[in-house]
Amino acid sequence: MTLISRRGFLAASAAAAASLTLPARVRAAPEGFALSATTRVIEVQGRAATVLGLTNAQGGPGLILDPGQRFRTDLTNTLDTETIVHWHGQIPPNAQDGVPNTNPMLKPGETRAYDFAARPGTFWMHSHIPEQEIGLLAAPLIVRRSEEAAADRQEVVMFLHDFSFRTPQEVLAEVSGGTAMDHGAMNHSAPPMAGMPHMAEMPGMGGMAMDLNDYDFDAYLANDRTLDDPEVITVARGGRVRLRVINAAAMTAFWIDTGAAAARLVAVDGEPVLPLAGRRFSVAPAQRLDLEIDLPDDGAAAPVLALREGARERTGIILAPPGATVPKLAPLSDAAHPPVSGDMTQELSLRAAAPLPPRALQNGQMVMLGGAMQPYVWTINGRVWEDRLPIAARSGERVELMFHNMSMMAHPMHLHGHVFQVVEVNGSRFAGALRDTVHVPAMGSVTIAFDAGEAAPWMLHCHHMGHLAAGMMTELAISA
Ligand SMILES: [Cu+2]
Secondary structure: OOOEEEOHHHHHHHOOOOOOOHHHHHEOOOOOEEEEEEEEEEEEEOOEEEEEEEEOOOOOEEEEOOOOOEEEEEEEEEOOOOOOOEEEEOOOOOOOOOOOOOOOOOOOEEEEEEEOOOOHHHEEEEEEHHHHHHHOEEEEEEEEEEEHHOOOOOOEEEEEEEEOOHHHHHHHHHOOOOOOOOHHHHHOOOOOOOOOOOOEEOOOOOOOEEEEEOOOOOEEEOOEOOOOOOOEEEEOOOOEEEEEEOOOOOOOOEEEOOOOEEEEEEEEEEEEEEEEEEEEEEEEEOOOOEEEEEOOOOOOOOEEEEEEEEOOEEEEEEEEEEOOOOOOOEEEEEOOOOOOOOOOOOHHOOOOOHHHOOOOOEEEEEEEEEEOOOOOOEOOEEEEEHHHOOEEEEEOEEEEEEEEOOOOOOEEEEEEOEEEEEEEEOOEEEOEEEEOOEOOOOEEEEEEEOOOOOEEEEEEEEOOOHHHHOOOOEEEEOOO
């Protein structure tokens, strides 16, 4: 979806406007925005599907805030069930975090007002109920920086999701019942399973196999569309684009492949990093990437693809200069894409543009991640959510949490109410990226550092919706 047209380029972009385009007029009136949790109909592989959504007053998805603008919106629940919407990566007062442990649910027909200082960057909003998030109750939340608004770059959002024609309840039942995949029949201590779908050999683990995908979705969406009928975004010949990639998928990690177009990763989870040049970047569930892309001067269309890890499925958008031939791309690659999970090369290369100031550690804790496919139960410190033992901290403390993943799957761990710095991966200490969600590799470790914020019980959980629904959530209980 096109956010902001490059200067002098409005007319051409308008011609390419698609259903998901967010025109500049969705910006708030002074009195604030209006959002609705609602249902909508999208077309997937030629079939109409009724899904959930978060729409603005103009009927488009999500919100764009101008530099310095407050997050001030009404949220109306037009669904016939309760909901609660989380502003992922933002740091509101806990009472506005959109979580079922401390905020009341929005009843059908209820409207609630939100008002807090917005953090700049690429964020998103989603229901904190796994079934609803699987059902696409999610949308972009973009807060522009003044530098970005001043830069001569067209801004484009690529919002990714995994989609099933089954109901989210059926998806979760199949995942947790072990019928979705045949992981349960596999012996994880067996020799490597070369060629087995959804399994991959773990680097440096003596050929142990790790699990990649818990569920085969029917389609993988970029801005609600598949490669059968992708969104084509008009860009200038040789144009300069800021691509905001949001992985809103419930259970899928992707490689973002910019093909012939050179790219630089300039922010993760909304936070600037020292630019990292490349053409392929990894993004775990709930994470975001800001990519600066310089289109080739040859005027050719530039597909930007999202490749499902450990599988052949792919989705994407096409950046097309005027007159370019738009290529027809198959929704399957010729061969399975390599694992994102377990490949920590990118994470180890990232450096925050503005790292946390050094401070003495006051509170260091291990956080054990566990679980298995059969039975399908996922735990933090050996406990599921209902049986949780909150992790304790005091407001203002410098805290480090060392995630130790004792399971055969990677977990995208998300902490609410804080931005943290990645300071260790698999035993290597470094001053990494600032994030709100970090992918912890199977049988590996990641340490995050942060200064404990508002005294409140903040959610800490895996952002894989199957794992979250099967227990993998706890609280960081911050006391005054
Ligand atoms: Cu998980």
